[in-house]
Amino acid sequence: MKKKEVWSNAELKILRTLTSPIKIQQFLDGIQYSTESRYRCPRSVLRDRKAHCFDGAVFAAAMLRRLGFPPLIVDMQAVRDDDHVIAVFRKNGCFGSVAKSNFAGLRYREPIYRTLRELVISYFEPFYNLHRERTLRQFTVPLRLSRYDKQQWEFFDEPMEEIGLKLSYIPVTKLMTPVQIRALTKVDDRTYTAGMVGADRKGIYDPSKEK
Numbered sequence: 001m002k003k004k005e006v007w008s009n010a011e012l013k014i015l016r017t018l019t020s021p022i023k024i025q026q027f028l029d030g031i032q033y034s035t036e037s038r039y040r041c042p043r044s045v046l047r048d049r050k051a052h053c054f055d056g057a058v059f060a061a062a063m064l065r066r067l068g069f070p071p072l073i074v075d076m077q078a079v080r081d082d083d084h085v086i087a088v089f090r091k092n093g094c095f096g097s098v099a100k101s102n103f104a105g106l107r108y109r110e111p112i113y114r115t116l117r118e119l120v121i122s123y124f125e126p127f128y129n130l131h132r133e134r135t136l137r138q139f140t141v142p143l144r145l146s147r148y149d150k151q152q153w154e155f156f157d158e159p160m161e162e163i164g165l166k167l168s169y170i171p172v173t174k175l176m177t178p179v180q181i182r183a184l185t186k187v188d189d190r191t192y193t194a195g196m197v198g199a200d201r202k203g204i205y206d207p208s209k210e211k
Helices: 008-017 021-029 042-048 053-066 116-121 145-151 158-166 178-182 189-194
Strands: 072-078 085-091 092-099 109-113 136-138 172-174
Touching: 008 042, 008 136, 021 053, 021 092, 053 072, 053 085, 053 092, 053 145, 072 116, 085 109, 092 116, 109 116, 116 136, 145 158, 172 178
Parallel strands: none
Antiparallel strands: 072 085, 072 136, 085 092, 092 109, 136 172
8 A cells, every 4th residue: 555645845836825715727728738647636737737627626626625615526528529528626616616627618617507417518519629519518526536545646646547447437417408419409510619719639539539
């Protein structure tokens, strides 16, 4: 069994500046978007200054925990597109979220949403692929990362694979009926362009490459 890890003084100097959900978001916005397939634990994110959405959500959950929130992540699942993972928190009875994303519109949400579904629905319009298809379909129940505390998920990369896999096997809530899905329209030019501001094309799912 590994000895219990703690944050170093140098790490704590940075972490102590993350005093609110929006400051956690600003930290994530200030680091590079990772186009790699590997997972990074919160310590690795802090060290490498790099994260994709899964890494960013897990990092945000760890930082939210330091502020007194439970460490929760939600997987928003899509078709012909990458899923998007967010860290969720509740303040004054309402949900908000922190997220790292390659797309401008898939990041922070203020804690104003009465239900988790309301929060997730706020991501529907800016959630699209390179073919301008609206791709968000369902979301998972929140996964509480404290269940992985014995594996020291904040400090080691190894538990990340298990956490990512778990998101594929927990209950989901569908957002639309088949009739509604068939009636969906393509994203217009202005919305498409706005969402792509600052995106790294190397990290964007290309539905043309589906087999």
